[in-house]
Amino acid sequence: MVARLKDKIALVTGGSQGIGRDIALTFAGEGADLVIDYRSERDLPMAEEVKAGIEKLGRRCFLVQADLSSLSEIDQLIKTTVADTGRIDILVNNAGLEKRASFWDITESDFDLVFNVDLKGLFFTTQAFVREAMKQKYPAKIINISSVHEELPFPHFTAYCVSKGGVKMMTRNLAIELAPYGITINSIAPGAIETPINKALLNDKAKLESLLANIPLARLGQPKDVSGVAVFLASSDSDYMTGTTVFVDGGLLWNYQEQ
Numbered sequence: 001m002v003a004r005l006k007d008k009i010a011l012v013t014g015g016s017q018g019i020g021r022d023i024a025l026t027f028a029g030e031g032a033d034l035v036i037d038y039r040s041e042r043d044l045p046m047a048e049e050v051k052a053g054i055e056k057l058g059r060r061c062f063l064v065q066a067d068l069s070s071l072s073e074i075d076q077l078i079k080t081t082v083a084d085t086g087r088i089d090i091l092v093n094n095a096g097l098e099k100r101a102s103f104w105d106i107t108e109s110d111f112d113l114v115f116n117v118d119l120k121g122l123f124f125t126t127q128a129f130v131r132e133a134m135k136q137k138y139p140a141k142i143i144n145i146s147s148v149h150e151e152l153p154f155p156h157f158t159a160y161c162v163s164k165g166g167v168k169m170m171t172r173n174l175a176i177e178l179a180p181y182g183i184t185i186n187s188i189a190p191g192a193i194e195t196p197i198n199k200a201l202l203n204d205k206a207k208l209e210s211l212l213a214n215i216p217l218a219r220l221g222q223p224k225d226v227s228g229v230a231v232f233l234a235s236s237d238s239d240y241m242t243g244t245t246v247f248v249d250g251g252l253l254w255n256y257q258e259q
Contacts, residue, residue, distance in 0.1 A: 003031030004235040009085045011077075013037040013068060013125060014095030016047035018195035019145060022223030023092055023230045024061075025053050030231055033060040035081045035088070037095065039067055060085075068095050068121030078128040087136055090234045091129045093122045094145040098160040111159050118163035123170065130183060139182035143233050144171055145226070146187040148249045164189075168245060175243025184242040186233050191249025193221040216251030 010027050014020045015036035024034050034054050038047040047063050054061040062084045066077035081088055096118045099110045126142055133140040149157065150164040171187045178185060192211055212218055226248050232238055233246070247253055 003029075004231060004237065005090075006031035008032045008089040008234070009035070009087055010090035010092060010234065011035040011037065011081055011088050011129070012092040012094055013066075013121075014039070015092075016043045016050055019190065019193060019223050019226050020092070020094035021046070021050050022227040023094065024050055025057070026224070026227035026231055027090075027234065028054040028057045028059040028061070030235075031059070032090070032234075033085065035062045035064060035085060037064050037066050037068070037077055039095070040065070068125055069116035071124050074121065074125050074128055077125070078132055082132055087138060088129060088132065088140070089138070090141045090143070091126065092143045092145065092230060092234075093125060095121065096145065096147075098157055100156050101159075102156050103158050106159060114159040115163055118160065119166045119170075122167060126170075126174070126185075130178065130181075133183055134181055140184075141234055141238075142174075142178075142183065142185040143230055144185070144187040146171075146189045146245060148189050148191040148247060148253050150187075150189055150245065151247075152253050171245065172243045179242060184239070186238070186241055186243070187245040188226055188229050188233070189245050189247045189249065190226050191215070191221055191247070191252040193223060193226060193248075195223060214252055214255055215249070216255050219250065221248060221250060 005027055010032045012020050012024045015024045016038040024036055028034055036047050036050055051061040051063055064077050064080050066073040099114050101110050144167050146167045147164045149161045150168040154161050171185055174185045229246050229248055
């Protein structure tokens with residue numbers, strides 16, 4: 001079987017855990033070399049574990065620390081990546097966070113925390129990546145890890161939902177703007193995936209059962225459910241796709257009812 005990403009260079013933001021970790025390892029299994037962005041020293045041990053797993057698969061992996069809420073660190077992330085690898089073929093905008101708060105209690109710091117990573121950070125990481133791709137004149141692929149909540153309301157997470165709505169529109173707009181340069185952009189919108197970000201949910205039996213009742217496939221998603229779609233979008237199999245959001249949610253979006 002031919003590796004679908006043979007000798008491609010992929011940068012995965014927030015690649016030290018959860019969905020990003022699984023995407024990075026899956027890409028390596030398909031023949032890609034990886035650059036893993038991690039946010040802080042606290043995440044370094046997890047990033048090193050991912051690197052070891054990638055190298056065990058016979059691929060190269062570089063680790064770069066960068067807080068994507070900082071434009072200067074984004075700029076340095078792209079520069080370091082290109083210095084280490086020569087180019088970047090695939091950008092996976094996976095880094096993200098959420099903050100629970102009722103709308104009337106959301107503070108400016110809560111809002112900024114979410115937007116600075118989930119939308120502003122994604123926006124300017126993509127911009128820096130696009131500038132490099134245009135300068136070197138090679139085709140490239142951008143994959144945004146959005147959320148089912150770019151469409152589905154999520155009470156008490158309004159800032160998060162608004163940021164993901166922005167990712168949806170950015171994906172559509174850039175599909176048109178970047179097409180003449182051979183750059184495609186698509187999003188994956190996961191539903192309830194069993195990752196560290198959902199730890200509280202997994203430990204609350206009543207909330208978990210309520211959620212599962214809304215998912216037609218009656219289970220939580222696994223990181224591999226997302227990484228399989230990411231490989232498709234990163235490969236030549238998806239060359240005629242751009243501006244699209246692929247929902248990976250077990251049918252949740254079309255069946256959800258607030259309890």
